[in-house]
Amino acid sequence: MPGPELLQHIESLTFKIKNIDEDAAACASACLESLSVAITQKKPIFGIEPWHKVHKDAPLPQPGEMLLRLKDAAGAALPPYKAIMAFYDNGMAAEIDTVLALCAVQQFRDSDEQQVSVNVSGRSLRDAGFIKTVLPVIEAMKLSATQKIIFEIHESAPSEIMSPRVLDLCRRIGIAFAIDDVGLSLNDIFRLSQFEQIVDFIKLDRKWVMTKPGEKMSLDNLMALVNATLPNAYLVAEGVKSAEHAAELQRHHKNIHYMQGMHLPPREVFAQEWADIKATAA
Numbered sequence: 001m002p003g004p005e006l007l008q009h010i011e012s013l014t015f016k017i018k019n020i021d022e023d024a025a026a027c028a029s030a031c032l033e034s035l036s037v038a039i040t041q042k043k044p045i046f047g048i049e050p051w052h053k054v055h056k057d058a059p060l061p062q063p064g065e066m067l068l069r070l071k072d073a074a075g076a077a078l079p080p081y082k083a084i085m086a087f088y089d090n091g092m093a094a095e096i097d098t099v100l101a102l103c104a105v106q107q108f109r110d111s112d113e114q115q116v117s118v119n120v121s122g123r124s125l126r127d128a129g130f131i132k133t134v135l136p137v138i139e140a141m142k143l144s145a146t147q148k149i150i151f152e153i154h155e156s157a158p159s160e161i162m163s164p165r166v167l168d169l170c171r172r173i174g175i176a177f178a179i180d181d182v183g184l185s186l187n188d189i190f191r192l193s194q195f196e197q198i199v200d201f202i203k204l205d206r207k208w209v210m211t212k213p214g215e216k217m218s219l220d221n222l223m224a225l226v227n228a229t230l231p232n233a234y235l236v237a238e239g240v241k242s243a244e245h246a247a248e249l250q251r252h253h254k255n256i257h258y259m260q261g262m263h264l265p266p267r268e269v270f271a272q273e274w275a276d277i278k279a280t281a282a
Contacts, residue, residue, distance in 0.1 A: 006039050006106075009099050009133075016092060024086040031083035034070040035099065045070065045103045048113060051236050051258035052270045054250055058234060058257035060148055062267060063115035065260065066104050094127035101134045108149065109141060117150035117178055117201075125153070125162045135169060143174035150201065153191075154180040167198060176200040178236070183208050184222055192229045199233050202226055204256075206239025213252055223253050236260055243273035247281075 010032050017028040038045050046066035053061060068080040087096035097120050104118045124130040138149060151170075162170075170177075178201035182188050188205075204222065211218040226235065235253075240246050240261035250256055264270055 006099065006102055007036060009095070009102070010036055010039075013087070013092065013095050013099070016095070017086075017090070020086070020090045024090060027083045028086040028090075030072060030078055031070060031080075031086070031096075034072060034078055035103065037073075038070070039103065044107055045100075046107055048116070049260060049262060050264070050267050050270070051117075051260050052240075052246070052264060052267065052274070053257070054246060054259055054274060055255070055257040060115045062113075063117060063148070063150065063258070064113060065117045065119075065152065066107070068100065088121065093121045094124040094130045097121055097124040097127075098130045098133050101130070102137060105134070105137055105141070105149070114146050115148040115150070117152045119154055119180065120151045122153050125151070125166065131166055135166075135173065135175075138175065139169075139173040141174075148174060148176055150176045150178050152178045152180040152203065153195065153198075162198060178203055181205045181238070182222070182226065184217070184225065189225070192225070196230060199230060201236055202230060202233045203236045203238055203260075206261075209237045209239045209249065219249075219253065227255070234258070240264060243270055243277055246274065247277045 014029070014032055017025045017032075020028070035045065037043075045068065047069040048064040049067055050062065050064040051060075068084070070078040070080060070083070072078055084096060087093060101118055101120060101124075104116070108116050143149065177195070177198045179191055179195055179199050180203045182192065182202050183205040192199075192202075204219070204226075208217075208219050208222045213220060226233070234257045235255060236258040237246070237249055237256050238260050240249065240259040241263050243264070245261075246259040246264075249259070259270075265273070
């Protein structure tokens with residue numbers, strides 16, 4: 001989608017946030033201003049955090065999550081969570097998701113990335129405006145067999161279910177689905193059951209990944225639930241600290257397919273560290 005059309009979506013949101021709480025409006029306004037500048041200057045809006053492949057059966061060779069990386073006029077980083085929740089908490093989830101998904105698709109199209117995941121609320125996947133705006137743009141890209149866009153459905157709307165018609169369209173144009181930040185809360189358990197027919201990937205919440213084997217609230221318990229509920233889903237461990245930590249996790253849970261973490265090195269470096277660890281263990 002060309003910049004001017006994206007800016008129209010942002011302008012529409014600018015008018016809407018005038019009616020919300022002052023603090024939320026300030027966060028939302030800073031976010032929209034940063035987006036407008038980045039779009040106008042054709043600057044990247046997202047950073048890529050790789051999903052490092054560690055299992056021979058993992059289906060995608062080099063996926064990565066697109067994480068919002070906005071800056072203010074002085075070049076300082078804007079905390080993304082607070083800004084996005086200003087929209088979500090005030091009934092504008094689908095509107096901001098539409099803007100961010102369009103920005104993500106544009107950046108993906110202009111990059112060398114072949115597989116990316118984009119965070120989307122479950123409620124946006126049932127919103128006519130989001131569907132009619134975002135899906136045609138992705139369909140027009142005519143993704144190749146090696147390309148994939150993954151919608152990471154996060155915890156903001158655990159009870160939302162996509163319509164079969166929309167799901168079928170998404171599949172046909174190259175969209176896959178992940179459930180983000182899965183743990184053992186009641187909402188997480190409900191999400192697993194609700195998205196049983198949709199999910200391709202499960203993102204294991206970092207706080208569970210960081211637990212020790214044998215602890216009462218451990219990754220062992222989460223893996224037991226996931227394996228029983230969605231045994232065919234591909235698993236991504238979030239919050240992994242190092243290649244050594246990744247190897248420890250896979251020793252206990254051999255069906256983890258990808259490792260992700262902000263402290264992990266670039267793909268090539270991790271791949272070499274992983275290969276060295278596997279060679280030493282052989």
